[in-house]
Amino acid sequence: MHADRDRSAGTGEGAVGSTLLSKAREDAAAPYTEGDPILQVRDLAKHYPLTQGILFKRQIGAVRAVDGVDFDLYAGETLGIVGESGCGKSTVAKMLVHLERPTAGAIRYKGEDISKLSGRALKAVRRNIQMVFQDPYTSLNPRMTVGDIIGEPYEIHPEVAPKGSRRQKVQDLLDVVGLNPEYINRYPHQFSGGQRQRIGIARGLALNPEIIVADEPVSALDVSVQAQVVNLLDRLQAEFNLSFVFIAHDLSIVRHISDRVGVMYLGRIVEIGSDAEIYDHPTHPYTQALLSAVPVPDPTAREHRERIILHGDVPSPANIPSGCRFRTRCWKAQERCELEVPLLAVPAEFRLVDTPARHDSACHFAEEKHVVPTEAELEIPGPAEAPGDGEAPGDGEASEAGEDETP
Amino acid sequence: MLLEVRDLYVEFHTREGVAKAVNGVNYSVAEGETLAVLGESGSGKSVTAQAVMGILDMPPGKIAGGEILFKDQDLLKLRPDERRKIRGQEMAMIFQDALSSLNPVLTVGEQLGEMFVVHRGMSRKDAKAKAVELMDRVRIPAAKERVGQYPHQFSGGMRQRIMIAMAMALEPSLIIADEPTTALDVTVQAQVMDLLAELQRELNMGLILITHDLGVVADVADKIAVMYAGRIVETAPVHEIYKAPAHPYTKGLLQSIPRLDQKGRELYAIKGLPPNLTRIPPGCAFNPRCPMAQDVCRSDVPPLYEVDEQRRSACHFWKETLDAR
Numbered sequence A: 001m002h003a004d005r006d007r008s009a010g011t012g013e014g015a016v017g018s019t020l021l022s023k024a025r026e027d028a029a030a031p032y033t034e035g036d037p038i039l040q041v042r043d044l045a046k047h048y049p050l051t052q053g054i055l056f057k058r059q060i061g062a063v064r065a066v067d068g069v070d071f072d073l074y075a076g077e078t079l080g081i082v083g084e085s086g087c088g089k090s091t092v093a094k095m096l097v098h099l100e101r102p103t104a105g106a107i108r109y110k111g112e113d114i115s116k117l118s119g120r121a122l123k124a125v126r127r128n129i130q131m132v133f134q135d136p137y138t139s140l141n142p143r144m145t146v147g148d149i150i151g152e153p154y155e156i157h158p159e160v161a162p163k164g165s166r167r168q169k170v171q172d173l174l175d176v177v178g179l180n181p182e183y184i185n186r187y188p189h190q191f192s193g194g195q196r197q198r199i200g201i202a203r204g205l206a207l208n209p210e211i212i213v214a215d216e217p218v219s220a221l222d223v224s225v226q227a228q229v230v231n232l233l234d235r236l237q238a239e240f241n242l243s244f245v246f247i248a249h250d251l252s253i254v255r256h257i258s259d260r261v262g263v264m265y266l267g268r269i270v271e272i273g274s275d276a277e278i279y280d281h282p283t284h285p286y287t288q289a290l291l292s293a294v295p296v297p298d299p300t301a302r303e304h305r306e307r308i309i310l311h312g313d314v315p316s317p318a319n320i321p322s323g324c325r326f327r328t329r330c331w332k333a334q335e336r337c338e339l340e341v342p343l344l345a346v347p348a349e350f351r352l353v354d355t356p357a358r359h360d361s362a363c364h365f366a367e368e369k370h371v372v373p374t375e376a377e378l379e380i381p382g383p384a385e386a387p388g389d390g391e392a393p394g395d396g397e398a399s400e401a402g403e404d405e406t407p
Numbered sequence B: 001m002l003l004e005v006r007d008l009y010v011e012f013h014t015r016e017g018v019a020k021a022v023n024g025v026n027y028s029v030a031e032g033e034t035l036a037v038l039g040e041s042g043s044g045k046s047v048t049a050q051a052v053m054g055i056l057d058m059p060p061g062k063i064a065g066g067e068i069l070f071k072d073q074d075l076l077k078l079r080p081d082e083r084r085k086i087r088g089q090e091m092a093m094i095f096q097d098a099l100s101s102l103n104p105v106l107t108v109g110e111q112l113g114e115m116f117v118v119h120r121g122m123s124r125k126d127a128k129a130k131a132v133e134l135m136d137r138v139r140i141p142a143a144k145e146r147v148g149q150y151p152h153q154f155s156g157g158m159r160q161r162i163m164i165a166m167a168m169a170l171e172p173s174l175i176i177a178d179e180p181t182t183a184l185d186v187t188v189q190a191q192v193m194d195l196l197a198e199l200q201r202e203l204n205m206g207l208i209l210i211t212h213d214l215g216v217v218a219d220v221a222d223k224i225a226v227m228y229a230g231r232i233v234e235t236a237p238v239h240e241i242y243k244a245p246a247h248p249y250t251k252g253l254l255q256s257i258p259r260l261d262q263k264g265r266e267l268y269a270i271k272g273l274p275p276n277l278t279r280i281p282p283g284c285a286f287n288p289r290c291p292m293a294q295d296v297c298r299s300d301v302p303p304l305y306e307v308d309e310q311r312r313s314a315c316h317f318w319k320e321t322l323d324a325r
């Protein structure tokens, strides 16, 4: 039922077979062995009660912010999650790092369901899954020094860095994210947006986690600074063999950074696959509309593109349509879509053919559609390699150049 | 020319010193034309637009020089009441954040109708009918029923469409849209940009689109002005600039964005940060970040060189930049 990482590489067993296999694996809750997903998310849900009345609160419904999300995350890979505002991305992120308790479902870390843990057992796992937040302006406490902010996780997990070694550890972290270690006593307001995001990343790395959940980590940054931070994340992943869940609404950035991509709509993943499967061979109408709406930085694309303009608004998560939740905006919707919930699986028509369209897509009428103009159709060459002059596209240097901007 | 901004200077007198937010901006828009003003945060895009609209905060802001020619008259020389009249009827602005630019305690219909009551002397009843018509025109479903609702009862995309309706109500000849879709999702952004382009064509308006999104620019602009530290560093027709930028900053921006159609390697990152506007470096403001900088860049401010009839670049080495692609 879930994307098999190697499937796009070629033959392998039929999808039906692999579905059975992975089911068997789940049911047995087999011990974690290398090569298994480091994180398995199954049927994850978060429903917020909607209440009425002041004295006697009555529940009159629920906001189904997350409503049955499945995905796997493998060691060392980046899973991108995209979707429009309100589709539940941040809520998923918060559940992964235990800032919210799931209403239902499982989050298996190396085979063990951590969603119901508490106390010391929870504390031990939490260390391994850390979060980096979107807003570099508000997620850092303005009254704490950078050293205290990055070192704060050590208060909760003193075993990672004994008291005497902390200052050195924090300085090392500053260095790793391309900031001057001497900045340790400065305050957040003395840094630019890009530098603050680096501080947030350093804090996320403090406990040597295996998994980093990054919720829109570059969305608030300017184009030129965004590239610096994206490169930093790329570098850190390779250096520390990190697994990333990377949440964003910018589809170009997500493609750049992700190995696999999941597309969310109204609390569910509607399509998931490798970056090429999703961007070059999308089969779900929502993914197709989303991709077709992304403005491409090339004026020649205007003539070459068919825009799928969706009509109407996203329904409220308190009132999700029956059947396929996308049907109120889908141009292909039919009666079946109203009656039957499409499951996230390889669509029947692609199950037995060897094609990049063979990936999980929750649509009764999945079909391929080419929506992203390729380089051959455009005029502008791909991004040049770092321009001459020995100018490395590195970012360590970048932060140094910005130094005199901070008072 | 519908609008021509010539050598505009705007300063802000702050406690830290004089922030030179706009340092000699030149741009122009013709009827029916779309000019995109592109630049990173703090580059002076909004301040220039506010000066054109006559809604600059003064003080602390101060126009320190230049001309703003609208239909051949210098707006900076007009009396306040003349200025207000032009602002109300001939030019309009759309802001990024529709919720905070709409009045939360008045219904959408009252706000749309107000324009016709004040500027066209219409009765309330006729004005309301006009409001419904406008809402229909920007494709708000069930306009008749929703005309009595308040701004918070609409989605973000609908509110932005209501802002558009309000801006075009009196059929102005110039619209300035300051990041009109930045706060919206891509699918909604596509709806709103489509609508804006369609109305512009219909009314043959000049449109100044302020944005930091190189994709949006490529999609809709006829020409581009790229701003950096309060100056236009390059201006050109849209096709030319994407094909062959004539300024290293433009070039860096184009290279630093990831592509949708391929995974790509490490991104090119322009090193460093834009300057603090109270301490703009001498010579070319971009020199501390520029891979091509030479000594002359640190001493001499580059003039806006003429690359060809339609293109200008504020770089001493624009030729080399063009050739080095």
Ligand SMILES: Nc1ncnc2c1ncn2[C@@H]1O[C@H](COP(=O)(O)OP(=O)(O)OP(=O)(O)O)[C@@H](O)[C@H]1O
Binding pocket: A048, A063, A064, A065, A066, A083, A084, A085, A086, A087, A088, A089, A090, A091, A092, A249, A317
């Ligand atoms: N504490 C809460 N109580 C009630 N509803 C909530 C709560 N938190 C989130 N929601 C709702 O759940 C839905 C999903 O929210 P979430 O923040 O996860 O979306 P998102 O995909 O991260 O959106 P964005 O791109 O805007 O950040 C939204 O409709 C939101 O209003």
Ligand SMILES: Nc1ncnc2c1ncn2[C@@H]1O[C@H](COP(=O)(O)OP(=O)(O)OP(=O)(O)O)[C@@H](O)[C@H]1O
Binding pocket: B012, B014, B019, B021, B039, B040, B041, B042, B043, B044, B045, B046, B047, B048, B057, B060, B061, B212, B277
């Ligand atoms: N009322 C004000 N008082 C003091 N400084 C101001 C004021 N308005 C703008 N500035 C300064 O002028 C400079 C240019 O600001 P402007 O708003 O034009 O930038 P922008 O290009 O529109 O950026 P953004 O993309 O963030 O909107 C900034 O450094 C800003 O701090």
Ligand code: SF4
Binding pocket: A284, A285, A286, A324, A325, A326, A327, A328, A330, A331, A332, A333, A334, A337, A342, A362, A363, A364, A365, A366
């Ligand atoms: S199941 Fe039906 S409504 Fe849903 S995406 Fe597919 S075609 Fe559209």
Ligand code: SF4
Binding pocket: B247, B248, B249, B284, B285, B286, B287, B288, B290, B291, B292, B293, B294, B297, B302, B314, B315, B316, B317, B318
């Ligand atoms: S004038 Fe010099 S520093 Fe400025 S952009 Fe051109 S080459 Fe770079």
Ligand SMILES: [Mg+2]
Binding pocket: A089, A090, A091, A215
């Ligand atoms: Mg979010």
Ligand SMILES: [Mg+2]
Binding pocket: B045, B046, B047, B178
């Ligand atoms: Mg602005």
